[in-house]
Amino acid sequence: MTETTDRRRVLVLAHEGFPDRAKTAVGLLRYGPHEVVGVLDREIAESSPDARVSDYLDDVPDAPILGRADEADAFDTLVVGVAPIGGGFDRSWRPDVRRAIESGADVWAGLHYLLNEDEEFARLAAEHDVDLWDVREPPADLTVSDGEAGDVDATVVLTVGSDCSTGKMTTTMELYEAARDRGWDAGFVPTGQTGVMVAGDGIVVDRTISDFTAGATERGVLAAADHDYVFVEGQGAITHPAYSGVTCGILHGAMPDAMVLCHEAGREAVHGYESFPLAAPETLVSLYEDLARPVHEGRVVAGALNTHHLDEAAAHDAVEGFADSAGVPTTDPVRFGVGEVLDAL
Amino acid sequence: MTETTDRRRVLVLAHEGFPDRAKTAVGLLRYGPHEVVGVLDREIAESSPDARVSDYLDDVPDAPILGRADEADAFDTLVVGVAPIGGGFDRSWRPDVRRAIESGADVWAGLHYLLNEDEEFARLAAEHDVDLWDVREPPADLTVSDGEAGDVDATVVLTVGSDCSTGKMTTTMELYEAARDRGWDAGFVPTGQTGVMVAGDGIVVDRTISDFTAGATERGVLAAADHDYVFVEGQGAITHPAYSGVTCGILHGAMPDAMVLCHEAGREAVHGYESFPLAAPETLVSLYEDLARPVHEGRVVAGALNTHHLDEAAAHDAVEGFADSAGVPTTDPVRFGVGEVLDAL
Known part of the structure; x- marks a missing residue:
């Protein structure tokens, strides 16, 4: 499990999903303890280059909506904050994830597809000494309830x-x-x-x-x-x-x-x-x-x-x-x- | 999945468990479509060399209770019919499983421990062209219910x-x-x-x-x-x-x-x-x-x-x-x- 007690600078990937199909992105903006430095939604960014989170959501900290990870301010964590039906990893997200790892950022995802089992990402993460956190992966030592x-x-x-x-x-x-x-x-x-x-x-x-x-x-x-x-x-x-x-x-x-x-x-x-x-x-x-x-x-x-x-x-x-x-x-x-x-x- | 439409000649491993802690063994004897040629329980076999299933259970086909797989009549399937707490594989069962595979028999088990992930058993099974069926392993293509x-x-x-x-x-x-x-x-x-x-x-x-x-x-x-x-x-x-x-x-x-x-x-x-x-x-x-x-x-x-x-x-x-x-x-x-x-x- 990734250490998360510190306050992180988070970039949230929500391509083609923000805000309505990006429950995780919205949840992190609304309730997360971290600073969201940007949201990636290339569809929004293309049509409105100056789009901001506040154009879509009230009562959450504002941040720019960007098309690519390399346009973002410095961040230490990339969160995949959108889940396509089936929980797969969309190939078009690879450059953003690659860029995040290469810049030294951890990557968190809640997909069925596991980042840690992706050969390229696992290798890059090892090279750059960053953590890939597959949030859906249950701990190996789980067992039945004790009823307590x-x-x-x-x-x-x-x-x-x-x-x-x-x-x-x-x-x-x-x-x-x-x-x-x-x-x-x-x-x-x-x-x-x-x-x-x-x-x-x-x-x-x-x-x-x-x-x-x-x-x-x-x-x-x-x-x-x-x-x-x-x-x-x-x-x-x-x-x-x-x-x-x-x-x-x-x-x-x-x-x-x-x-x-x-x-x-x-x-x-x-x-x-x-x-x-x-x-x-x-x-x-x-x-x-x-x-x-x-x-x-x-x-x-x-x-x-x-x-x-x-x-x-x-x-x-x-x-x-x-x-x-x-x-x-x-x-x-x-x-x-x-x-x-x-x-x- | 193993093909089981034919009637098999089954040897059931139930060491130290027959009949009360060998639910699978008893279930196969009572309801299985196969011929049970013997039950392995070395504890019983040692104390009563001529012990038979009928000494313990009514209304099921009779069979000898034996101490080791190599004492059994010809069989084509070894079933692990006892489950220790925790679902582990007891090391003392290895010779029986090895013997079964070497004699050309398939092996079925419902343990948490997977036969197919056991290096020796997997290698032997490939060599002798037999199937190891881990009954607990769910199919890889499972999904959510359609409500139908x-x-x-x-x-x-x-x-x-x-x-x-x-x-x-x-x-x-x-x-x-x-x-x-x-x-x-x-x-x-x-x-x-x-x-x-x-x-x-x-x-x-x-x-x-x-x-x-x-x-x-x-x-x-x-x-x-x-x-x-x-x-x-x-x-x-x-x-x-x-x-x-x-x-x-x-x-x-x-x-x-x-x-x-x-x-x-x-x-x-x-x-x-x-x-x-x-x-x-x-x-x-x-x-x-x-x-x-x-x-x-x-x-x-x-x-x-x-x-x-x-x-x-x-x-x-x-x-x-x-x-x-x-x-x-x-x-x-x-x-x-x-x-x-x-x-x-």
Whole structure:
């Protein structure tokens, strides 16, 4: 694992993806501890040579959007912050990665394609004494859960969802940061690639051997257990036709005391599996609590609704509607903050 | 994958484990399509030179219990049918494996330790033109589920459980064989190493990448979908602190129309996790049905109780008690057959 306690100067590769298909790039800008010196998106850079991050995103540190790595200010880390379908490495990114390594920068990526198994990159990295961090590669010593996460003194809070991409990472980070702003002693357990890059450490749980899903989550919770509050990033949904196994392993591995149910306003079917309608909020609340109970009692204490595509009035209505259905206080963490959720803890 | 449609002459290695710690050996004897020419257990063979399988197990084909592979009648396949804790390969087994390969026999194993990555075995296998089948190694082309198992015309029946080792493999095989005895057109989808060896094909689901758990199960169901009935071997329990992710992935990957709830009479806590009490039968029935519903409606239609440690009267009482609690007809598949369960389908 790469040492990341220092503050780095990061260049984020997001070709043809910024910002909507570059979740990792946006996550690093919004929540990362590092200075982002630039974002690579050659499509944007070609059409608008002076484009900046602030043209696309509010409330994050600004940076130039560039076409090539050799146009960037000095950086010590290149992060591949976009993931094409299938998780492959696009050949057109090679010059940027090569340039980064040759300039002495580490490279981080969360692709299925492993940088460390790429012959050229591995050789170059050795020559230039830089680290290639394949964030998705699980640790070799993972094992099954010991069933111990429920024994920690910390209050463990897990984000759960109605589907993938409903704001679990964002909600977890907003809760973690707001808790620290209140002076609470809080820890963060990432389970996905963006979260792991933001934290600088952790296990991408959906890439572990399925028998070790709960064990990987447990390891994260135990490592953070000296905090008063531990915020665990969830994945998928317990009712997802393809990914529910990961969700269930995280639920029983983390043994949360409290859960926050994340949903995107207006979404009615499973993303990418449109023949499967989403379960109703009240059904999801019951299912998560009923499934948690035999292992560790935990309650859904709040809802987190992503309303980014709605206007202010519609967003208020959507939040109220979700709160009524789910029977718990609800917010849009980005739009309205997470004060109520922290109060509910 | 090894070609296994022919009937093989199999020698089963079960040193120091037969029969109680040799689930694969017993499974192959009871349900395998192959002729078992001998079982290796040097501990038994040393103390009782004329020992036979029939001294230990009823209702399976008899065979001698031997100390070494070179004492066996001609065989074409050596199966490692015992799994030490941790799934390692015991060095003391090397002479038997070496002897098997040198005599031209294939070797099958379901260990974490991969025969194909053992330098000596790989070299010998190439020299003698035999196959080494590492049953746990998932196919390289696995992917996420497409959510299609629910569309098949076949009636899909999944065994589910209160815990690990409650008889899911046995119940699945008894159902499959009894269905065929009735003349039904039935298929079998294994998900564990013993089932895969019995079937001669299939994916050990708990070794896949966790994102692919449902996808691996779906692949098995779709491959068997031309049968009228498809019996899917379940794993673990939805309430297991360590393995629930695998169970959940199988549940949503298989999309069963019917489930059979397997339990061992008298067991009150999760095996190996004794601080976790088992959920009550009625709780488990509700949980499995509620969790299945948002993806594919399926009912728990029967219970299967393992009563092997009880006398006949106590077994009857236990079966009745479980039926009352679970609210479904219940049997011990080995002791009382599975006629009632098939009737319930």
